[in-house]
Amino acid sequence: MAEALRAGGNPSSVHASGRRARAIVDKARREVATLAGAEPSEIVFTSGGTEANNLALSGAGRRRVLISAVEHDSVRRAVPQAEVLPVDGEGVLDLAALERALAASAEPVVVSVMLANNETGVLQPIAEVVRLARRAGALVHCDAVQGAGKVPVGLRDLGVDYLSLSAHKIGGPTGVGALVVRKGAPLTAALCGGGQESNRRAGTENVAGISGFGAAAVLAAPGQDLAALRDGLELSLVQIVPAARAFGAGARRLSNTSCVPMPGVPAETQVLALDLAGVCISAGAACSSGKVQRSPVLEAMGVPAADADCAVRISLGWNSGSADIERLIAAWQNLYIRVRQSDIFHTDSRARAA
Structure with a gap:
């Protein structure tokens, strides 16, 4: 160029x-x-x-x-x-x-x-x-x-x-x-x-x-199979959050793409939190003018709105490695723990107030 x-x-x-x-x-x-x-x-x-x-x-x-x-x-x-x-x-x-x-x-x-x-x-x-x-x-x-x-x-x-x-x-x-x-x-x-x-x-x-x-x-000739990295990532996320199943996992997929929900945590929150941790993910189509909105793809698949609103897209690149996966998993887990602790704190506070 x-x-x-x-x-x-x-x-x-x-x-x-x-x-x-x-x-x-x-x-x-x-x-x-x-x-x-x-x-x-x-x-x-x-x-x-x-x-x-x-x-x-x-x-x-x-x-x-x-x-x-x-x-x-x-x-x-x-x-x-x-x-x-x-x-x-x-x-x-x-x-x-x-x-x-x-x-x-x-x-x-x-x-x-x-x-x-x-x-x-x-x-x-x-x-x-x-x-x-x-x-x-x-x-x-x-x-x-x-x-x-x-x-x-x-x-x-x-x-x-x-x-x-x-x-x-x-x-x-x-x-x-x-x-x-x-x-x-x-x-x-x-x-x-x-x-x-x-x-x-x-x-x-x-x-x-x-x-x-x-x-x-x-x-760009096809050849690199990232399925092992992707499958390991999805397994780890499900171990952290059992409801975090990958959408479309029952069909033939590209080996580098996962679309997973973190129930109860809006996709926008996940994108921002992981970005602060140095991990770039997307919610829906990455080219939607920077707006996070409900995915018409997941809607067409019959995914409930509550799950679709919490779904993010994780894409692996040609240079992605196990260290990148571990960093993503750690950031995702830390966010989930923080959200859970916040929910428990607010629940306890409301109970004491009652």
């Missing part, structure tokens, strides 16, 4: 500086295409996963859109009129409901189902989604932002028409992503102006960000 910034130049310019910038973008396009199991010409660089999701759903040219109830807000809010399909108690799409919805109308459809949930890590049955969609002549979009770098995200292996990626989820810079568009799939540009990205996304490319995305893509 530093080299790209030093080089300068507009990739659309034909002079030497522009050609150097174009070479940087083209190299990164090949690197991202390799990660996505696609051809370089199928990569459309965007400002991130949110824009990629919006571009896919607005650009597919289909008025009827089916989405799962646990999709990211950038999918849910991109198409407010979308038909929302239910999930089971583990957060897995109800395939029978999808089949019924596809059969309900002959109108052309685009189906949007994420690869892995950003809050619970639960993996969706994309192969079955594609099978049902193809039988009905539907297009398929898959938000693979959370899954990239953790599980394979090959466009053709998944069988989808559109695939969304984000650089910062694989260790790259924020503010850059890509929509992978299967050759032949329809796509109407949402931003108009110049002819960048083969007339699919106007605007001068973010050369340094795209360069960083490519570098991260090279290093």
Whole structure:
């Protein structure tokens, strides 16, 4: 990225500086295409996963859109009129409901189902989604932002028409992503102006960000299994608080993600207390403008409101180790003990006052 910034130049310019910038973008396009199991010409660089999701759903040219109830807000809010399909108690799409919805109308459809949930890590049955969609002549979009770098995200292996990626989820810079568009799939540009990205996304490319995305893509091949660390973490939390079961634990999940409640302790309190202890966790989606609010994902899974309000998301990174887990467990336990002691003190005080 530093080299790209030093080089300068507009990739659309034909002079030497522009050609150097174009070479940087083209190299990164090949690197991202390799990660996505696609051809370089199928990569459309965007400002991130949110824009990629919006571009896919607005650009597919289909008025009827089916989405799962646990999709990211950038999918849910991109198409407010979308038909929302239910999930089971583990957060897995109800395939029978999808089949019924596809059969309900002959109108052309685009189906949007994420690869892995950003809050619970639960993996969706994309192969079955594609099978049902193809039988009905539907297009398929898959938000693979959370899954990239953790599980394979090959466009053709998944069988989808559109695939969304984000650089910062694989260790790259924020503010850059890509929509992978299967050759032949329809796509109407949402931003108009110049002819960048083969007339699919106007605007001068973010050369340094795209360069960083490519570098991260090279290093992001799935392979590191963090399930042992995650399972040990969840076991320890349950030993401290028996009700702290991980949501979605009965389904196939990413190996780095846990969504657990600390009953009686608001998620915001947990986030702040652990942050003071040097541990960064999230409540709900991390990109909800810094606001802690009830998770629509957990609501769709049928999690009671009282439990959903106390749920936090714990994500392990490529460099997480046992010492990090122990630090988190200690901070979580200390908070729980403090809350319990405070509850006991207030209960005793009220009893004496009575």
